Amino acid sequence: MENTNFTDLTDVNETVTVTSVASKEILSITTATLFSAAECEKIKSTAISELWLKTKVIGDQDLHRCERQKLRGELTGFPFSNIHVITKEANDKVFDFDLLGIIDQDYPQMFRYKEKDYYDLHVDINPLSATRKLSFIINLSEPLNYTGGDIEFLNTSIEKELVTSVGSIIIFPSFLPYKITPVLSGEKYIIAGHIHGPLYK
Numbered sequence: 001m002e003n004t005n006f007t008d009l010t011d012v013n014e015t016v017t018v019t020s021v022a023s024k025e026i027l028s029i030t031t032a033t034l035f036s037a038a039e040c041e042k043i044k045s046t047a048i049s050e051l052w053l054k055t056k057v058i059g060d061q062d063l064h065r066c067e068r069q070k071l072r073g074e075l076t077g078f079p080f081s082n083i084h085v086i087t088k089e090a091n092d093k094v095f096d097f098d099l100l101g102i103i104d105q106d107y108p109q110m111f112r113y114k115e116k117d118y119y120d121l122h123v124d125i126n127p128l129s130a131t132r133k134l135s136f137i138i139n140l141s142e143p144l145n146y147t148g149g150d151i152e153f154l155n156t157s158i159e160k161e162l163v164t165s166v167g168s169i170i171i172f173p174s175f176l177p178y179k180i181t182p183v184l185s186g187e188k189y190i191i192a193g194h195i196h197g198p199l200y201k
Helices: 037-045 080-095
Strands: 030-033 067-070 109-113 118-122 132-139 146-148 151-153 168-173 178-180 183-186 188-196
Touching (some): 030 080, 037 188, 080 188
Antiparallel strands (some): 118 178, 132 188, 146 183, 151 178
16 A cells, blocks of 8 residues: 655656765765755745744643744645755765655744744654654755854764755754754744654564
């Protein structure tokens, strides 16, 4: 029986040229520039002001504070095809996980972090999302438009400018602990999502 729980992007023909830079840490992190500033503005313009929802985290309501809504676009077109190509390339070159794709029940989201919004230290794998293999975060905001909101990993360093430039993407194993520090001023927009695969054994 055909599995309809995963987004099928196998027919994507669009070519995206990327340069992945993997850290030398055991738990590799890959960064690249995915979207131009104009493309980031195009993505942000798809947000519907009435649909911003406060984040909810199972078990600890103080863990994450910001607003979110579903990422919009064609599954076989922009921006999903770009995300598909670069996450597949990163997995082929660095991680080598068994992957299935984006699960319909865990759709990529656009997040808006305002002043004092944050995401405390956590891992993206949890009992309700046990099949997450790769996580990705895409910065949609110019660094001059906000302060704070830094992505920090537990015991794993990464150059700040690699993840703060507009249009940058960071790809990492979903079991790697990380946090987003409080935004001190302005607003920061990101896309965050996960690539799923078979359960770890």
